[in-house]
Amino acid sequence: MATITLKQKSRLADQFIAYVRNKQGKVIKSIELTEAEYRALGEKGSGAPPGVDKDDWESGLAFAAQVRHYGNGQRFLALGEYEELADRFEFGLPEKLRSRHLSVMKEKVSVSKATGLTLTKAAADAWPEWSKIATIVDGVLTTLET
Amino acid sequence: MALAIAGTPTKGYATAASSVTFAHTATGDGLFVGSGGYGDPARTTSSVTFNGDSLTELWDINDTYWGNFSNAGYLMCAPDTGSSYNVVVTMSGTMDMLMAGAVGISGLASPVGSAHGTIYTDQDSASVTVVDSEADNLVIDTFVTYQPSVTVGASQTSQNEYDSPEDSGHSFGISTEPASGANTVMSWNTADAPKCIGATALIAAAGGGETYNVTDWAGFRVGDSPALYMPTLTATQDGATIDLTWTMPDD
Numbered sequence: 001m002a003t004i005t006l007k008q009k010s011r012l013a014d015q016f017i018a019y020v021r022n023k024q025g026k027v028i029k030s031i032e033l034t035e036a037e038y039r040a041l042g043e044k045g046s047g048a049p050p051g052v053d054k055d056d057w058e059s060g061l062a063f064a065a066q067v068r069h070y071g072n073g074q075r076f077l078a079l080g081e082y083e084e085l086a087d088r089f090e091f092g093l094p095e096k097l098r099s100r101h102l103s104v105m106k107e108k109v110s111v112s113k114a115t116g117l118t119l120t121k122a123a124a125d126a127w128p129e130w131s132k133i134a135t136i137v138d139g140v141l142t143t144l145e146t
Numbered sequence: 147m148a149l150a151i152a153g154t155p156t157k158g159y160a161t162a163a164s165s166v167t168f169a170h171t172a173t174g175d176g177l178f179v180g181s182g183g184y185g186d187p188a189r190t191t192s193s194v195t196f197n198g199d200s201l202t203e204l205w206d207i208n209d210t211y212w213g214n215f216s217n218a219g220y221l222m223c224a225p226d227t228g229s230s231y232n233v234v235v236t237m238s239g240t241m242d243m244l245m246a247g248a249v250g251i252s253g254l255a256s257p258v259g260s261a262h263g264t265i266y267t268d269q270d271s272a273s274v275t276v277v278d279s280e281a282d283n284l285v286i287d288t289f290v291t292y293q294p295s296v297t298v299g300a301s302q303t304s305q306n307e308y309d310s311p312e313d314s315g316h317s318f319g320i321s322t323e324p325a326s327g328a329n330t331v332m333s334w335n336t337a338d339a340p341k342c343i344g345a346t347a348l349i350a351a352a353g354g355g356e357t358y359n360v361t362d363w364a365g366f367r368v369g370d371s372p373a374l375y376m377p378t379l380t381a382t383q384d385g386a387t388i389d390l391t392w393t394m395p396d397d
Contacts, residue, residue, distance in 0.1 A: 042234040044198035058230040063168035065160030075162035
C-alpha cells in the first residue's frame with residue numbers, strides 16, 4: 001500500500017486543439033485553436049483548421065478536438081489529485097487504467113476543513129477494484145498496491 | 147439497388163475530449179458515423195453533424211453495465227458530396243477517450259426512418275444478432291472495449307478501427323456484413339473485458355424509379371382487338387441508347 005495526501009486541482013476552460021499525426025499515428029504537431037475557430041469547423045463549407053495543411057486534414061492525418069485542461073497541458077488528474085464539481089468529486093487514477101478518474105457523488109463524501117475529504121463506507125465499498133484505491137480518509141488516499 | 151461502401155472511411159479520436167472533428171468525403175447517398183469511448187456514466191452523444199447538417203441518432207448507449215462506456219450510431223441520407231467536409235461528434239461531457247469513424251454507403255433507402263431495421267445493442271458482449279436482417283441488407287455495427295486491440299469477426303469487413311490509441315487501452319471499430327437473411331451475427335474477437343456493441347441492418351433503396359427518354363417504339367395490334375401492344379421501346383438514359391423489351395404471352 002501507499003498513502004498520498006490529496007491535492008485539489010481546478011479545471012480550466014477547455015482547450016481546442018488540432019492534432020497532426022504522421023502515418024504511424026504519432027502526433028508531430030499540435031495547434032491550439034480559438035473556440036470560434038473550432039466551432040467554425042462544424043459549419044457548412046468549412047475545411048481545415050487554421051495552421052493545418054489541407055492535404056493533412058483531408059487525408060485524415062489531422063483532426064481536432066475540444067479537450068479538458070488543468071494547466072500546463074495536463075489533461076487528466078494524477079493519482080492523489082481531486083477536483084470538486086457542482087455535484088461530485090473526481091479523483092485522479094493511475095495511468096493505464098480503464099478510466100483515468102473516479103467520480104463520487106457529493107452525498108457520499110464528507111468534507112472537513114480541518115482534516116479534508118473522507119468517503120463514506122458505502123461509496124468506498126462500491127469502488128471498482130481496478131481503481132487501485134483502498135480508502136480516502138481525512139484527506140489521505142491509500143492504494144491497494146505499493 | 148445493392149448496398150455498398152462508398153468512398154474511403156475516415157476517423158478521428160482524442161483523449162480527455164468532449165468533441166472530436168475530422169474530415170470525410172462523401173460519395174454515396176448515405177453516411178454512417180459511429181462513436182465509442184469511455185467516460186462518466188452520464189455521458190451521452192449530444193450531436194453528430196456532417197458539413198453542418200445533423201445526422202439522425204440510431205442508438206446512443208449510455209452503458210450502465212460496466213458503468214462508463216458510450217457507443218453510438220448515427221445515419222444521414224443524401225450527405226453533401228463533391229468535396230471534403232467535416233464530421234463533428236459532440237458528447238455531453240468530457241470522455242477519457244473518444245473515438246469516431248465515418249463510413250459512406252451507396253444504394254441506401256431514404257429517408258433515414260426507412261433506411262434501417264431494428265436497433266440491437268448489448269452492454270456486455272462482443273457479439274449481437276441482428277434478428278430482422280434480410281437478404282440484400284447491409285448490417286453495420288460499432289464496438290468499443292477496454293482491450294489493447296480488437297479483431298473483427300470472420301464474416302465481417304472492418305471499415306474503421308482504433309487499437310488503443312495513445313496507449314489508452316481502449317479500442318473501437320465499425321464493421322459491415324452483407325446479410326444473406328435473418329439473424330446476422332456481428333461479432334468482434336477480444337479478450338474478456340468490458341465491452342459494448344450496437345448494430346442494425348441498413349436497407350437498400352427500392353429498384354426502379356429510373357428515368358428514360360423514350361425515342362421510339364414498335365407496336366402492333368392483334369386482330370380486331372382494341373388493345374395496342376408495345377413489345378419494345380427504344381429509349382435513352384444518360385445519353386446511351388437502351389432497348390427496353392419485354393416478353394409477350396403466347397396467347
